[in-house]
Amino acid sequence: MSQEKITLEVFRFRPEQEDNPVFQSYEVPLRKDWVVLDALNYIKDYLDGTLSYRWSCRMGVCGSCGMMVNGTPVLTCATFLQKFAPGPIRVEPLSNFPVVRDLVIEMTDFMEKLKKVKPWIIRKDNQEGPEGEFIQTPSQLADYKQYSMCINCMLCYSACPVYGLEPGFTGPAAIALAQRYNMDNRDEGQEQRMELLSTDDGIWQCTFVGECSEVCPKNVDPAGAIQRYKVAGATDWWKSFLMPWAKP
Amino acid sequence: MKKHSEPFWWTLFGAGGAVSALFLPILIFLTGIAFPLGWIEVPSYDLLQKWISIWPARILVFVIVSLSLFHWAHRFRFTLYEGLQLQNYHKIIAIFCYGSAIAVSVYSFYVLI
16 A cells, blocks of 8 residues: 655755755655654654754654744644644644754744743742742642743744834743742742833733734743733832832 | 833733724624615614713723724734834834824714713
């Protein structure tokens, strides 16, 4: 029985040998149970060992294998080849990021932004709870759980037109993660984070396009997180405007 | 917290969005569909004049007009910035957008109240 095939047009950029990126076509078996990442692994193993890309867990947890597939940012481990039959399928590195090589992007900017929003529990007294642990009820957990599902895959940055135009923008995942800690009842760092995020590069740059939430593979809804943050930011602003004597 | 005006404009934008989403479809339905098609009898000019002469109606119309304008101003400002890539003119654009919203609001205040 002859195996059905599908063509992958893969973005190649090898800085030592070419000034501009090119597309290279590969024919891979079109198997029902194969995802785009399987096809890339097949290329690497059997057709062209020089292809570079990131991947790790193959199960939508590590967030490494995000790429543009036919123009949409997706986790390649969760995107079936069958969906694009008869092809061809165009595979490119995540947009809005500089390309290091082939499908590998430079993520330093994202890592810096992530650190900037202080995504950890901040306590004013630097103390732990009285019994050495913080008690949290299931409903208190539910308040922030959705935002804690982020796997830092950067699909939302790739989908965000504002980030594409304004590289200074803190961006969807980092703001959603800030909100995750703000809404955690053990955290007391809201003020510090608001200071960082109520600036021009923070929440106010978002124009609520909403693509970040569309492409998020974990249903984190960063767009929703940012809008809630704006409401909190606006409330703070009006309070400090109407009652300048009151402490925030 | 650092003082800047963005939360102020955003509040007006948000309020304008809510108000226009609530009231504009009703107004469009009445004046654009129901009256022309004769589904509802068109109120006479005198009757409308009487309705608008009561204070709550005047304030309501002013709020709808003014907040909708601020909603437009904020959205149009970002459309020009990012849609047309005019970030270099951000000051002029902001003054033009919010300025027109303020000017027309002041005019409608003058006419209505």
